[in-house]
Amino acid sequence: MKILGIESSCDETAAAVVEDGRRVLSNVIASSLEEHKLYGGVVPEIASRRHAESISGVVEEALENANCTMDDIDAIAVTYAPGLIGSLLVGVNFAKGLSVATGTPLVPVHHLRGHIASNYISTDIEPPFLCLVVSGGHSHIVAVKSYTDFEVMGKTRDDAAGEALDKAGRTMGLAYPGGVSIDKLSPQGDDTAYAFPRPRISGAEFDYSFSGLKTAVINIMHNANQKGEQINVADLAASFQRAVVDCLLSNFEAAAKKHNYKQLVIAGGVSANSRLRADAQAMCRKHGWSLHVPELKYCGDNAAMIAAQGYYEYCDGVAANPGINAYATMPLDNLTY
């Protein structure tokens, strides 16, 4: 079964064709990242305009690269939540039009379920497993009970890990996205140079909080600037990255232990982080657990992961109603369409 995936929740316009949820036949991504770099973050209005300009060409290219026409496509899977509303609407409306024009069923896909599914195209993992989903907007610990049955066990109370890395990077004067810059710079720094706290949420074992860590970096930079002191940015980046990764993994480890998961998975843009991948690997080795991570090219936003999840949702009978809308927020374990 061939699924055409369409993704436009942030600044990547993406389309892909995936067979049976696992085999990627094509994967096309047009990104407006370079333009957003000028502003130090994604500008929603610019992202929406670029989606509108690129989407038909990107979808056409994905079909061509897969050697397909719409006649070969069994269903269209589209990201409908969560994300930037103007961006999401471009993908959803395009997919709706294509579905009506070609008589192809339309399947709405939650973006974070898509990130989790990036592991289906990169590895042979099958549910049940425990997944740490870390992206620019979300930090979740998710019990993946089946391909379409999820339970969020922990999540951030404020900033997502990616958002904290991006803001910290910007404060340190590093290029956007800060998460990528901090990852690149950290090996040159001493990760014990700065003592960051390891925030915990009382009464909610597996929830996160990253805004305090972010503020700590901002304070260090501002204090140094006011006193005219030089900061070793590599040391600061390495120490901050270590603190973020320690926080992410300590709750993930505790959740796996408590709920007896032995298959662990990471997903989302931040799952490309080399320290997170290495430390997660070491943690799993210590406990005799298996760790699955997406290939680097499927960590960031792409449509292959949406097509992969779309396949399982379609097989489970999920179909969009004709009035399907896009939503800026939506819990991944309790969908409304």
Ligand code: KG4
């Ligand atoms: O999943 P994603 O591409 O988009 C969202 O759904 O948000 O995640 C983007 C986030 C950004 O915060 C970016 O800084 C972070 O992923 N990111 C990284 C790395 N690559 C991307 N963070 C740390 N290390 C990386 N190598």
Ligand code: ZN
């Ligand atoms: Zn994403």
